[in-house]
Amino acid sequence: MPRRVVITACxxxxxIGYGKKDIVESLRTGRSGVKPLRDDGLLTDHIHSKVFGTVxxxxxxxxxxxxxxxxxxxxxxxxxVAKDVLEDSGLSQDFITSGRLGVSFSSTHGSPTIQxxxxxxxxxxxxxxxxxxxxxxxxxxxxHTTAVNIxxxxxxxxxxxxxxxxxxxxxxxxxxxxxxxxxxxxxxxICGGADEYDTTTVAVFDNLLACSVDYNDTPECTxxxxxxxxxxxxxxxxxxxxxxEEYESAKARGANIIGEVIGFACNNNGGDLILPNLExxxxxxxxxxxxxxxxxxxxxxxxxxATATKMGDVIESQAIDKVYGDKPHVxxxxxxxxxxxxxxxxxxxxxxxxxxxxxxxxxxxNLETVDERCAMLRHVRKLxxxxxxxxxxxxxxxxxxxxxxxxxDVRE
Amino acid sequence: MTxxxxxxxxxxxxxxxxxxxNPGLSDNLRDDHGFDSIDAIELLAKIEEMxxxxxxxxxxxxxxxxxxxxxxxxxxxxxxxxxxx
Numbered sequence: 001m002p003r004r005v006v007i008t009a010c011x012x013x014x015x016i017g018y019g020k021k022d023i024v025e026s027l028r029t030g031r032s033g034v035k036p037l038r039d040d041g042l043l044t045d046h047i048h049s050k051v052f053g054t055v056x057x058x059x060x061x062x063x064x065x066x067x068x069x070x071x072x073x074x075x076x077x078x079x080x081v082a083k084d085v086l087e088d089s090g091l092s093q094d095f096i097t098s099g100r101l102g103v104s105f106s107s108t109h110g111s112p113t114i115q116x117x118x119x120x121x122x123x124x125x126x127x128x129x130x131x132x133x134x135x136x137x138x139x140x141x142x143x144h145t146t147a148v149n150i151x152x153x154x155x156x157x158x159x160x161x162x163x164x165x166x167x168x169x170x171x172x173x174x175x176x177x178x179x180x181x182x183x184x185x186x187x188x189x190i191c192g193g194a195d196e197y198d199t200t201t202v203a204v205f206d207n208l209l210a211c212s213v214d215y216n217d218t219p220e221c222t223x224x225x226x227x228x229x230x231x232x233x234x235x236x237x238x239x240x241x242x243x244x245e246e247y248e249s250a251k252a253r254g255a256n257i258i259g260e261v262i263g264f265a266c267n268n269n270g271g272d273l274i275l276p277n278l279e280x281x282x283x284x285x286x287x288x289x290x291x292x293x294x295x296x297x298x299x300x301x302x303x304x305x306a307t308a309t310k311m312g313d314v315i316e317s318q319a320i321d322k323v324y325g326d327k328p329h330v331x332x333x334x335x336x337x338x339x340x341x342x343x344x345x346x347x348x349x350x351x352x353x354x355x356x357x358x359x360x361x362x363x364x365x366n367l368e369t370v371d372e373r374c375a376m377l378r379h380v381r382k383l384x385x386x387x388x389x390x391x392x393x394x395x396x397x398x399x400x401x402x403x404x405x406x407x408x409d410v411r412e
Numbered sequence: 413m414t415x416x417x418x419x420x421x422x423x424x425x426x427x428x429x430x431x432x433x434n435p436g437l438s439d440n441l442r443d444d445h446g447f448d449s450i451d452a453i454e455l456l457a458k459i460e461e462m463x464x465x466x467x468x469x470x471x472x473x474x475x476x477x478x479x480x481x482x483x484x485x486x487x488x489x490x491x492x493x494x495x496x497x
Contacts, residue, residue, distance in 0.1 A: 065431040066446050069454070135453035 004247035005181045006410065007259040011084030012240040012350045013077050013194075015053040015337035019084075024354050026336065027362035028383060032220035033337040034234050042116075043199045049211035051219040052202065053236020053338025067153050070139040072111025073196035077239025077343075078146035079153050082190050085243040086154060090255065091188070093155075100187040102158030104177035105147040105194075105241070106169050108342040112198040114141035146194050158186050164342070167305070168266070168397035169193045170240065171345025171405055175264035177244050178405075187246050192346040194239035201341060202235045208274070210309050211235070223308035223339070224366040225332030226317070226374040233307040234338030240346035259353050260408045262390075263292025269400030276315035278322075281394075281402050285323040288392065288404035296324045299406070300388035301361055301380075303348045305396045306332030307339050316394065317374040328392070329384070330377045335365035345395040349405060352391040356409045359387050413462075413492070418485050425458050426481070437481045452476065459488060465495055 011019065015033025016026035026033070035054040037044055044050075061076055071079065082105070086096065095101060109115075114137050121133050139145065144162030151160060159180060163172040170193025177189035195201075205211045212232040215222035224230040250257055265287030269280035289296060302324070304316055313332075320330060333348045334340075340347055355361055361384040370379060393405045413421070419437070426432040432445050441447035456472055467475075471491060478484055 065429075069450055135457065136450050139450075 002182050003184060005178050005244050005261045006247045006250050006257045007242050007261065007353065007407070008245050008250050008255040008257055009085035009088040009243040010241065010258065010350045010353060011081040011088070012238065012347050013055060013059065013081060014238045014240070014340065014347055015055055015236050018057065018059065020354055023351065024358055027351065027355070028360065030363070030365055032365060033236070034219040034222060036219055037199070037202065038197070040199045043203050047199065047203050047206045048213045049202055049206050049232070049234070050216035051212060051222060051234050051338070052197070053234055053340060054197070055237055067149070070136050070152065071149050072114040072140035072145060074107045074111045074194050075140070075145050075149040077194040077196065078105060078107070078192070079149055081192060081194070081239045081241035082150040082154065085190060085241045089243050097155045097157055099157045101156055102160065102177070102180060102186040102189045103147045103150050103156055104161040104163070104173040104180065104189050104191040105150055106144060106162040106164045106173060106342060107146050107193060107195050108164065108166055108169060108201065110141040110143045110145050111196060112200050113196060116200070150190060156190070165399060165401045166397040167339065167341060167344060168395045168401045168403045169342030169345070171349070171393065171395040171403040172266060174242060174244070174261065174346060174349060174405055175266055175403055178261045178264050181244050181246050187249060189244045190241055191244055192239070192241035193342040195237055195341040195343050197237045198235070205233060205235060212308065221366055223334055225304065225306035225308045225335050225364050226313050226370055226379060227308070227367050228369045228371045230308040230310070230313065230371070232309055233334070236338030236340040238337070238340040238343045238347055240343050240350055242346065242350065257410055258357065260410045261405060262294070262408050263288045263406035264404070265291055266401065266403045269402070271400065273399050276312045276396060277400065278315050278318055280400065281316060281319040281396060282322050284402035284404050285319060285392070285394065288406050289323070292406040294390065294406070297327060299324065299328045299390050299392050301329035301331060301352070301391050303352050303391060303393045304330050304332050305394050306334055306364070308332070308334065312396070313371065314373045316396070317377055321376045326376060326378045328378065329361050329380050331361060331380045332364040332367070333362070335367065345393060345403065345405070348395070349393045349407060352393055352407065356388050356391060360385050361388065415485060415489065418488055421462060422481060422484055425455070429458070430455070435481060439481065440479055441481070452478070463488070463491065463495070467491060
């Protein structure tokens with residue numbers, strides 16, 4: 001018998017702030033987290049896009065060396081948000097180490113900073129014979145480094161899932177964590193994703209002609225989801241985690257239930273690894289509604305993947321139109337911070353929760369003139385004070401992976 | 413390097429980079445300071461840097477029996493002697 005899965009804590013480090021207060025203020029005031037790309041002394045001169053969704057504030061981690069010795073920058077984000085959710089949850093230490101709590105967490109490709117250092121050594125023709133490749137560089141850079149640094153730091157002994165599927169990494173993390181709890185494999189899961197500051201990702205998308213290049217002098221004016229003058233995505237960084245728990249036990253222990261995951265779907269387009277696919281995306285959205293046991297009319301707003309690429313936004317608009325028509329509000333949250341890659345699904349789910357809790361919808365930034373091919377949707381164009389109860393969070397990734405999570409406000 | 417110089421260097425490394433608090437020469441590295449196999453590998457790299465030569469695989473494996481700072485100093489001295497002869 002499937003069990004209900006509730007969200008009892010969340011935390012996000014984003015380009016528009018760390019924690020609910022900062023983030024909500026940014027959403028309410030239209031503050032962008034997109035900044036000029038920092039010079040990395042390696043690639044930036046060759047990259048056309050000069051903007052990045054940047055975490056430019058200091059975080060006081062305070063982690064001891066016993067933990068940091070296996071952590072690259074990406075694991076700092078991951079462990080910090082995991083620490084936040086565990087502290088906020090009030091879960092006992094006995095439960096945390098019981099094997100009934102698991103971790104579903106990952107990043108796009110581990111720690112590129114550490115990988116870059118390895119390759120610098122590899123290609124440097126060093127005269128001296130000492131390798132500067134550290135003994136723990138693999139632990140810091142491997143693709144599941146975030147998940148297992150979390151387990152190490154908190155002594156978690158349950159299941160580990162580290163799905164690394166580019167832009168759907170953390171939406172899969174939450175979806176697979178939801179299924180773990182729903183079907184009784186675990187009683188709780190820490191789920192999310194993180195990605196660190198990385199210019200190689202910018203270079204890759206730049207070479208694919210997918211990055212924004214027209215707003216290098218006005219970073220806050222890009223990305224521009226659904227806008228006629230959109231010119232591509234902006235890469236960003238961050239970390240985000242949610243704690244999912246089985247409803248009855250969360251209620252019994254008096255946990256602060258801030259939302260419920262009621263549906264999840266994930267599929268593949270079964271073909272091209274880059275191009276968005278209307279049929280694949282449409283199917284995902286329908287499967288998520290089916291899993292949630294609700295109809296399209298029940299969804300109040302959609303957090304669209306909306307990366308601001310030329311075709312991606314159009315295909316997503318068509319898919320939303322086919323499944324939902326023009327009833328639900330549609331927001332492109334990447335307009336605030338760019339595309340935080342493996343983190344985006346978790347961040348966008350948390351921002352959706354915040355907006356439900358606070359009773360408002362933030363407008364899609366930089367949406368000045370809606371592309372006529374996207375105009376059939378009910379775009380949020382200005383700050384809107386409105387009570388919403390159900391949201392769908394959509395994410396799509398290279399490799400043809402599509403996900404949709406559906407969450408509900410369960411507060412009285 | 414004299415034993416005193418080695419001791420000073422190693423204690424500085426352990427305090428500054430391995431976050432040891434008030435290290436004693438006879439302290440058990442693992443029990444008293446949480447020093448584990450990853451730390452041992454990292455310390456060996458520091459020792460190579462300090463000595464100015466590379467240790468062989470066999471020499472590194474000999475270091476795995478080290479339990480105290482005194483053991484570290486004994487080990488470094490034996491490596492110095494071996495590479496000078």
